[in-house]
Amino acid sequence: MSVLLVAEISGANIALDATAKAVAAATALGPITVLAAGEGVDPAPLAALDGVAKVLHVEGADYGHQMPEALTDLLLSLAPGFTHIVAPATTSAKAAFPRLAALLDVMVISDVVAVESADTFARPIYAGNAIQTVKSNDPVKVLTIRTAGFDAAGSTGSAPVETLDPVAASDLASWIEDRVVTSDRPELTSAEVVVSGGRGVGSEESFALIEGLADTMDAAVGASRAAVDSGYAPNDKQVGQTGKVVAPDLYIACGISGAIQHLAGMKDSKIIVAINKDEEAPIFQVADFGLVADLFDAVPEMTEKLK
Amino acid sequence: MKILVPVKRVIDYNVKVRVKSDGSGVDLANVKMSMNPFDEIAVEEAVRLKEKGIATEVVAVSIGVAKSEDALRTALAMGADRAILITAADDVHTDIEPLAVAKLLDKVVEVEEPGLVIAGKQAIDNDMNATGQMLAALLGWGQATSASALEIADGTARVTREVDGGLQVVEVKLPAIVTCDLRLNEPRYASLPNIMKAKKKPLEKMTPADYGVDVTPRLELVKTDEPAARAAGQIVGSVDELISKLKEAGVA
Known part of the structure; x- marks a missing residue:
């Protein structure tokens, strides 16, 4: 073999x-x-x-x-x-x-x-x-x-x-451009810590809260499909079955309800933290530590206290 | 230009999947089935190209059990002109592998001679993400997978693809295969009059034998398991408590 x-x-x-x-x-x-x-x-x-x-x-x-x-x-x-x-x-x-x-x-x-x-x-x-x-x-x-x-x-x-030597080039397709955002943050699929935002983040501007916590923890930024579809975060941040599959030491899900599609992309993380104001959110069923709180209060507080 | 759109009938994406206790697969008896969501996006894109005057005809094709006709009727109600049903299985639990599907589609393309094939990037049942690429290989065509934007001009398709690093733009010579990602478009709902009209649109019924294709699977199913369950942990009362738990665990 x-x-x-x-x-x-x-x-x-x-x-x-x-x-x-x-x-x-x-x-x-x-x-x-x-x-x-x-x-x-x-x-x-x-x-x-x-x-x-x-x-x-x-x-x-x-x-x-x-x-x-x-x-x-x-x-x-x-x-x-x-x-x-x-x-x-x-x-x-x-x-x-x-x-x-x-x-x-x-x-x-x-x-x-x-x-x-x-x-x-x-x-x-x-x-x-x-x-x-x-x-x-x-x-x-x-x-x-x-x-x-x-x-x-x-x-x-x-x-x-x-x-x-390379083999002869194919003329079936040609590359035009890559639209890649370069970032100083760790790469999503290999990061030890991932902080992700979902629909609850509410806007592209508010996504800065997620990025703030991520930077404090030297973490990669992720997003749920709902957040990407709503335009809060770019597609390459999507964690889930049709996005990236991650298994960091620590995954912090903020304002993410926990659709099966998303869980498929992060449930092998070693420790999962969920911050969500809806105590019924399915994400709490897979979280090691759950905090029922408004992410607009909890995430800035956490960022401040970890600095 | 004719566009061919392969569609698959799969478990409805809202249905909770149950693994059969004997490990033989997922229980599909008496569960709601629908068109694969990525395929709906493919049909929508093809119909939009027809509405723009770029495509002249949209042909939907489905391979599976006889009931796959339902997915084809949905495609017809969305605006496809006609359909081809290739009945390749008697039991809904028999999944026809992407390689066999690609071989059948290869034969359909030989007959239909479309200028473009638009497919879903993957089916939400076997999650293989393979059929479009395999068909492109068999035809010797270029491919652009995971499309989030598509423009047709001057014998080429300019496709924006969703890739790991962000987005990539490529140009593929037509004829070509494009597979759709979620953000390519938002599929329309078929209206009742269109659903009625779809019942009268032409639907041709075929079998793999008609095309001389062997659909015997290459992969033997050993077993199907439930994924390991993750137990719920504890609810903490404050950010301070959360931080101290994370510090105890050595991750903050």
């Missing part, structure tokens, strides 16, 4: 935490070859990950832009000889991996939360309301890993790096 694992890379930036967690999840499946495809990538941090036998480094603008057509063509050229092709379940892998699987004539297995054996995997279905365990009878297993539940692989190794 041998694993080809696609590192999550945007431009030159390696999402090391997500990649290291996927490496940890795939370690039991055999020696891991990591693909570092991007633009201006330094593959050294990937070569250092424990469990990695080799790194393949490929440069190309389309890879840096995470274009699924280009990434799929590259993966197809590398696939022969590997029994498992794996990536963290990021939006780029979710775009490319089903495409790859179809061309290999195998079924993709998305959002794996547990690797039971070389061919048997558990994944959430119905927005996390059920966990399905499936056995794949396909010759190659194409998997995306929901990384939140895995500990990251360590960085004590030193695997060799081999540089490859």
Whole structure:
């Protein structure tokens, strides 16, 4: 058995935490070859990950832009000889991996939360309301890993790096632009603390309260789907089944009622705090500590006292 | 330009999911079923493109049990012109895998020759997020998944995609596959007159055998479990008490 694992890379930036967690999840499946495809990538941090036998480094603008057509063509050229092709379940892998699987004539297995054996995997279905365990009878297993539940692989190794040429560019699609907000805050899916706001926050301006508490705690900012749909927070902050799945040490939900869709994205957090003025809110049923209070009083008070 | 919209009949998103005690799956007997919410967004987008004069015809296709006709009638009531029902299962608990669905859609595209396929980004039952991408692969077309904005011009689709870092804008050459995210549009409700009219719109009935596609699943279901439950904790009386609890736990 041998694993080809696609590192999550945007431009030159390696999402090391997500990649290291996927490496940890795939370690039991055999020696891991990591693909570092991007633009201006330094593959050294990937070569250092424990469990990695080799790194393949490929440069190309389309890879840096995470274009699924280009990434799929590259993966197809590398696939022969590997029994498992794996990536963290990021939006780029979710775009490319089903495409790859179809061309290999195998079924993709998305959002794996547990690797039971070389061919048997558990994944959430119905927005996390059920966990399905499936056995794949396909010759190659194409998997995306929901990384939140895995500990990251360590960085004590030193695997060799081999540089490859990019494959011919596809003209099916072209990148126009990324609209990415850069922030000094920790990244949502790897932060130790996440402070999230929901519909109860009431406006984009009031979302500054959530950001204030987050900055005081060196936390990432999250939002419920209701808050994103209402325009209080941008889409990339959405925590939930169709947004990001997080499992920080501490998750503070402010003005979030706790729809199943949202719970699916944060219920694996180690400690959950709920601040909501509605004592009947379902979020209290999963919270370790609940505070029935108006977030407009409680959040500024908490921010002040933690400074 | 013709637009093809695949739609799936799934458990209604408001229904509480119950895992069957024998671990064989989720209980779908006698529960309310509806069109997959992401597919409603796809139908809406296709109908809007027709209303703008960009699309000439909207064809909805569904693959599943015979009752999937309900989802197609909803699509027709929303404004699709005609429908294709591919009956691929007898039991509502049989989920046709995205790979098999993509292979069937590949054959439908061969016949219909649409200029664009708009699909939901995922079905809320199996949450695979795969069918659109798999279809694009089989057709050798470009793809733009998780769309939150779509413009058609000069033989291309300019798509704003929701990605991990924020938004990404790409251009895909037509024909192409676009899959919809939640914020692409707000689907209309079908009016009663339109629901009545939809009953008379053409609906073609097919089977996988008609297309020569094998829908045997590649993934064998071992078991379906309830997720581990999380116990409710304690209600604290004040911010001070909350902070002291968090400090005790070593997280603040």
